[in-house]
Amino acid sequence: MKIAVLPGDGIGPEIVAEAVKVLDALKLDLHLQSAPVGGAAYEASGHPLPPATLELAKASDAILFGAVGDWKYDTLERALRPEQAILGLRKALGLFANFRPAICYKELTHASSLKPELVSGLDILIIRELTGDIYFGQPRGRRSAPDGHFPGAEEAFDTMRYTRPEIERIGHVAFQAAQKRSKRVTSVDKANVLETFQLWKDVMTDVGKQYPDVQLDHMYVDNAAMQLVKEPKRFDVVVTGNMFGDILSDEASMLTGSIGMLPSASLNDKKQGLYEPSHGSAPDIAGKGVANPLATILSAAMMLRFSLGQEAAAQKIEAAVQKVLAQGLRTPDIYSEGTTKVGTQQMGDAVVAAL
Amino acid sequence: MKIAVLPGDGIGPEIVAEAVKVLDALKLDLHLQSAPVGGAAYEASGHPLPPATLELAKASDAILFGAVGDWKYDTLERALRPEQAILGLRKALGLFANFRPAICYKELTHASSLKPELVSGLDILIIRELTGDIYFGQPRGRRSAPDGHFPGAEEAFDTMRYTRPEIERIGHVAFQAAQKRSKRVTSVDKANVLETFQLWKDVMTDVGKQYPDVQLDHMYVDNAAMQLVKEPKRFDVVVTGNMFGDILSDEASMLTGSIGMLPSASLNDKKQGLYEPSHGSAPDIAGKGVANPLATILSAAMMLRFSLGQEAAAQKIEAAVQKVLAQGLRTPDIYSEGTTKVGTQQMGDAVVAAL
Numbered sequence A, B: 001m002k003i004a005v006l007p008g009d010g011i012g013p014e015i016v017a018e019a020v021k022v023l024d025a026l027k028l029d030l031h032l033q034s035a036p037v038g039g040a041a042y043e044a045s046g047h048p049l050p051p052a053t054l055e056l057a058k059a060s061d062a063i064l065f066g067a068v069g070d071w072k073y074d075t076l077e078r079a080l081r082p083e084q085a086i087l088g089l090r091k092a093l094g095l096f097a098n099f100r101p102a103i104c105y106k107e108l109t110h111a112s113s114l115k116p117e118l119v120s121g122l123d124i125l126i127i128r129e130l131t132g133d134i135y136f137g138q139p140r141g142r143r144s145a146p147d148g149h150f151p152g153a154e155e156a157f158d159t160m161r162y163t164r165p166e167i168e169r170i171g172h173v174a175f176q177a178a179q180k181r182s183k184r185v186t187s188v189d190k191a192n193v194l195e196t197f198q199l200w201k202d203v204m205t206d207v208g209k210q211y212p213d214v215q216l217d218h219m220y221v222d223n224a225a226m227q228l229v230k231e232p233k234r235f236d237v238v239v240t241g242n243m244f245g246d247i248l249s250d251e252a253s254m255l256t257g258s259i260g261m262l263p264s265a266s267l268n269d270k271k272q273g274l275y276e277p278s279h280g281s282a283p284d285i286a287g288k289g290v291a292n293p294l295a296t297i298l299s300a301a302m303m304l305r306f307s308l309g310q311e312a313a314a315q316k317i318e319a320a321v322q323k324v325l326a327q328g329l330r331t332p333d334i335y336s337e338g339t340t341k342v343g344t345q346q347m348g349d350a351v352v353a354a355l
């Protein structure tokens, strides 16, 4: 089983190193190979996703990804910025199904901005479509406005689009995930304004008919943004498009208070997947040895489960993470009085010891 | 001064009646005229925004709007649904500048989902562009996909667009609002993915140079959705596009815990405006006399200030609302132990008495 290891920028290399340490400790037959990505790759070879990195990713069963991005690349033209690497990988590998759990860890309930009773035990699975929508829709660009409020003025534009089969396949992913959970799916749209999301809603309704055991409801995106704050536990599986999913999954993960703990998976139809923490590259704390490696370690667990068929190993990692939390070990982002503050490497070592 | 009164659906008529009561009590020289809108107008005449209602709105200095929408219209074709009335008014009157304050009322701090220390004293002003973006961009519709993942498949699409002058004018509104507040503007974009919001960011930067006394920063929309949850008080004036503004303003108003209290204003370049509560039509509680009229009453105050030049009268209303809160009067949505529960009309009467 081949794994491409792409550490990236900021805290990426530190947290990925700990996840690799944990994978090594499991003594599975894994072949890991590293390659540069993001700003690090741009510095080394002038492109955030060099051809060799892309080839390695394509030829692997799974990708363990750290994080990309840093303020210092903000002035580069868009095609050379670190984020293009992640967009490029999603597109080239067809990673259309993004799984973003928003879980509130019992031990971290009090780290949430929300009142404990609203988040304790929270466990939402956001499923975001990841290769369509306005992220990749053509045409897009700048031009002289052909009509509208200011014809002839400088204008920028993008195209939001979804086809029926694109919506169907992410719909099946969501309904099948719900069958293994509480059998409820909330599809988030903006059908009252957008043609694209009227089709989305229609197709989700159609797909839902094939899953009579799962209850489907529809919610507008603005309302979903409110209900996540008001009553997050009303949600179980949430399925939505690329743009709305970007916003809602970040909102949801922040309100758990456990963002340093949340993994993510992005899969294609061959179960090839990219696994990365939900948080970003945090350049402000890079290199200080204080970043929380647990989201990345838990991403490695998801990788073992979804792409490598190693359910037992995945559970072993998850149990080890639970154990270090129960032991009271905390990186600074999740530290609270009465617990023991540790650094990135100590946390990784503790997980290995707990395996 | 002519005011079009459009009560609409659900709790709209009840809450607007209380705002009208308050306006009447001020004994200003106002000419109020009512007209049907939304589902109510559809029932009466087959269209959510009948020509007579639109003409009345155009001929008025301001519009006092209740709310539109009900589940029962969900199956109508989009052009006939209640929401089209509000979109139609925005477009026909060119109401491009939407002001959505997200204020946490001292007395209601504990009604927020967030911990009190995170929201007490919160006072954000979200300025949402309201006549451009993907809400109105042409072309849009359904077709056979011309290219993409599934060429030939059924596809729906919309166009996101902004021109430089559209961004400039909402930028000026935001910077000028900030000059009267804490002199900070956060512009929210998604320049890392969207051409439209790269232009948005560029233009905001340009406009900002004309306001050297105001500090401008830029934030991606996904990060903004997170920071609102994590540390809402870091924001003062937030300016963003129509779609992102829809989502973020609802998220922000919900996290104040005061959503039944939040007014909104939508202005054009002649200071003509539409004023409505931030909350919706709440068909589940319509006709029960329990809806909170304060957001609508405070919208009437905004109307006096922004469109009718009656600052003193606006302040009188705002002071009266503060007084009824201090008296402990609460509609059920904001009720807590130790306060006095009142209905819609009692609340309106109390505001009149407090004037």
Ligand SMILES: CC(C)[C@H](C(=O)O)[C@@H](O)C(=O)O
Binding pocket: A083, A086, A087, A246, B192, B193, B222
């Ligand atoms: C970096 C950026 C392009 C990306 C996105 O918008 O998808 C990120 O926010 C994410 O959610 O993975």
Ligand SMILES: CC(C)[C@H](C(=O)O)[C@@H](O)C(=O)O
Binding pocket: A192, A193, A222, B083, B086, B087, B246
């Ligand atoms: C009703 C709907 C079309 C509208 C919008 O999306 O703008 C509403 O959500 C709002 O924010 O006023």
